[in-house]
Amino acid sequence: MIVTDIEGTTSAISHVHDVLFPYSRARIPSWVRRPEAADVVREVAADPDEAAAVLVGWIDADVKATPLKTLQGLIWAEGYASGELTAHVYDDVPPVLRRWSAEGVPVYVYSSGSELAQRLWFRHTQHGDLLGHFAGHFDTVSAGPKREVASYQAIAKSIGVDPGELTFLSDVAAELDAAAEAGWDTIGVSRPSDGSPDVGSHRRITTFADL
Numbered sequence: 001m002i003v004t005d006i007e008g009t010t011s012a013i014s015h016v017h018d019v020l021f022p023y024s025r026a027r028i029p030s031w032v033r034r035p036e037a038a039d040v041v042r043e044v045a046a047d048p049d050e051a052a053a054v055l056v057g058w059i060d061a062d063v064k065a066t067p068l069k070t071l072q073g074l075i076w077a078e079g080y081a082s083g084e085l086t087a088h089v090y091d092d093v094p095p096v097l098r099r100w101s102a103e104g105v106p107v108y109v110y111s112s113g114s115e116l117a118q119r120l121w122f123r124h125t126q127h128g129d130l131l132g133h134f135a136g137h138f139d140t141v142s143a144g145p146k147r148e149v150a151s152y153q154a155i156a157k158s159i160g161v162d163p164g165e166l167t168f169l170s171d172v173a174a175e176l177d178a179a180a181e182a183g184w185d186t187i188g189v190s191r192p193s194d195g196s197p198d199v200g201s202h203r204r205i206t207t208f209a210d211l
């Protein structure tokens with residue numbers, strides 16, 4: 001069974017940082033006053049203005065904080081609905097997703113982006129709707145932070161399989177290390193167009209075509 005990261009693995013880091021993050025950053029000051037954001041604001045600060053400053057600071061520092069990821073999912077939902085946003089997925093990914101679907105290989109997503117953000121992402125790619133290829137989604141709420149071994153143990157337990165049956169695809173060495181420590185197989189996906197991040201000692205590929 002496959003569990004895949006999104007940013008840097010199925011999709012370009014540059015798209016997240018140059019398109020998605022600025023879209024949410026520009027809208028946070030008004031969104032913190034909306035009723036849908038009340039829980040997030042309460043978690044982050046004493047009032048909406050203070051919350052907006054914290055949330056924008058997290059975007060600028062790329063902090064994968066759960067309240068930020070929750071709010072970004074809500075903000076991006078409007079962008080996808082209006083047609084302002086389209087998600088990026090590398091050209092080599094859809095053919096492999098189709099092959100895995102045809103072969104009955106279950107594929108899950110594990111991303112710091114919220115489950116809502118993940119679903120929107122794969123529903124609105126430049127290749128069309130790819131969401132049907134995924135058996136389930138894990139985020140920092142359902143599994144925990146991506147650099148902690150316990151998160152990978154929690155995912156294996158939730159799917160109901162031995163850790164050795166799971167293969168994790170990610171561009172981040174610390175995430176792959178945590179998955180390996182939990183007993184998973186790991187493959188580092190290192191995209192040259194994103195600067196080929198270092199995946200440490202893990203098996204390394206540069207395209208899903210190699211899977």
Ligand SMILES: CSCCC(=O)C(=O)COP(=O)(O)O
Pocket residue numbers: 005006007008016020064069072110111112113114117118121146
């Ligand atoms: C579809 S989630 C959008 C990207 C994002 O907010 C993020 O934090 C991605 O992190 P990942 O764990 O996929 O590297």
Ligand SMILES: [Mg+2]
Pocket residue numbers: 005006007008009170171172
């Ligand atoms: Mg990543």
